[in-house]
Amino acid sequence: MSLDLVHRPRRNRKSPVIRAFTRETVIGPEHFISPLFIHDAPGDVAIASMPGCKRMGASSLYAEVEASLAVGVRAFALFPAIPEAQKTRGAEEAWNPKGLIPRTLTELKRRFPDAMLVTDVALDPYNSDGHDGLVSDDGRILNDPTVKALCAQALSQARAGADIIAPSDMMDGRVGALRAALDDDGFTDVSILAYTAKYASAFYGPFRDALDSAPKAGDKKTYQMDPANVREALRELVLDEAEGADIVMVKPAGAYLDVIAALRSATTLPVAAYQVSGEYAMLHAAAQNGWLDLRKTALESLLGIRRAGADVIFTYFARQAALWLRDHPL
Numbered sequence: 001m002s003l004d005l006v007h008r009p010r011r012n013r014k015s016p017v018i019r020a021f022t023r024e025t026v027i028g029p030e031h032f033i034s035p036l037f038i039h040d041a042p043g044d045v046a047i048a049s050m051p052g053c054k055r056m057g058a059s060s061l062y063a064e065v066e067a068s069l070a071v072g073v074r075a076f077a078l079f080p081a082i083p084e085a086q087k088t089r090g091a092e093e094a095w096n097p098k099g100l101i102p103r104t105l106t107e108l109k110r111r112f113p114d115a116m117l118v119t120d121v122a123l124d125p126y127n128s129d130g131h132d133g134l135v136s137d138d139g140r141i142l143n144d145p146t147v148k149a150l151c152a153q154a155l156s157q158a159r160a161g162a163d164i165i166a167p168s169d170m171m172d173g174r175v176g177a178l179r180a181a182l183d184d185d186g187f188t189d190v191s192i193l194a195y196t197a198k199y200a201s202a203f204y205g206p207f208r209d210a211l212d213s214a215p216k217a218g219d220k221k222t223y224q225m226d227p228a229n230v231r232e233a234l235r236e237l238v239l240d241e242a243e244g245a246d247i248v249m250v251k252p253a254g255a256y257l258d259v260i261a262a263l264r265s266a267t268t269l270p271v272a273a274y275q276v277s278g279e280y281a282m283l284h285a286a287a288q289n290g291w292l293d294l295r296k297t298a299l300e301s302l303l304g305i306r307r308a309g310a311d312v313i314f315t316y317f318a319r320q321a322a323l324w325l326r327d328h329p330l
């Protein structure tokens with residue numbers, strides 16, 4: 001017997017060809033930014049909670065960038081691990097023109113002129129307190145002095161060849177100050193990808209292990225956002241747009257898809273999302289136990305982030321996902 005149905009949505013799923021006609025979201029290597037951990041040492045250090053990721057010395061970094069470019073991943077975000085001895089309360093290493101990040105930018109640009117290089121603007125790798133901002137004697141995070149330091153940091157990155165600077169610090173007013181500092185120095189073409197809605201998330205745990213950058217005291221809740229809030233993300237969006245952000249970002253991604261969607265519908269700017277270290281670690285941990293299929297769940301998570309409205313995704317799966325998509329198109 002057959003039901004008397006006018007609508008049978010399954011007709012639009014009946015074959016791979018029709019499913020391809022009706023697919024609303026695509027993902028590919030052009031949507032990925034690959035975050036890379038670097039250090040000033042010859043070898044590599046594995047990161048236990050992030051299988052496949054490591055703190056890389058120069059030669060592995062070049063090999064990683066070359067292999068990524070070969071599968072179509074063309075953007076890279078650099079995160080430095082700085083020896084404890086170079087960390088200070090003023091985080092001065094953050095704008096040392098001979099520091100690890102400027103040296104690495106210059107060399108990567110020389111070897112791979114087409115690679116798009118994104119740098120993190122925040123003091124935590126360089127700050128002996130482990131915070132993204134400067135810390136007062138009584139433990140407060142100082143907004144305006146931090147913004148001044150971030151401008152010095154961003155200029156050192158722009159001078160060394162950064163294409164996009166990405167403030168992840170969540171200080172007030174930093175996007176406008178960075179734009180003015182870059183423009184004054186002639187870097188009108190350097191883009192600002194703002195971490196607009198960066199939440200005080202426990203999903204950053206593996207990243208802080210990777211870089212030894214956890215705060216020494218306190219937490220980041222006076223500057224990173226409360227995971228309960230979405231209207232506040234729209235407030236940050238209005239400010240970052242007005243201050244001149246070129247791309248606005250939500251971070252983390254997987255637990256914040258509604259925030260991605262909210263930004264997508266509230267702005268004409270490109271929206272980025274950061275699938276953070278804990279999201280990557282969760283999928284790997286389950287896969288190592290044989291509980292989830294890593295390839296399928298990783299690609300599904302990336303598709304979901306795109307479907308929510310992200311144009312571009314920071315993901316530790318970038319090179320691997322590009323390979324998977326090449327060998328097994330969705």
Ligand code: PBG
Binds near residue numbers: 121124206207
């Ligand atoms: C630091 C920074 C963090 C991440 C990117 N930049 C950590 C933090 O804010 O504590 C997290 C990335 C990740 O977990 O993958 N400014």
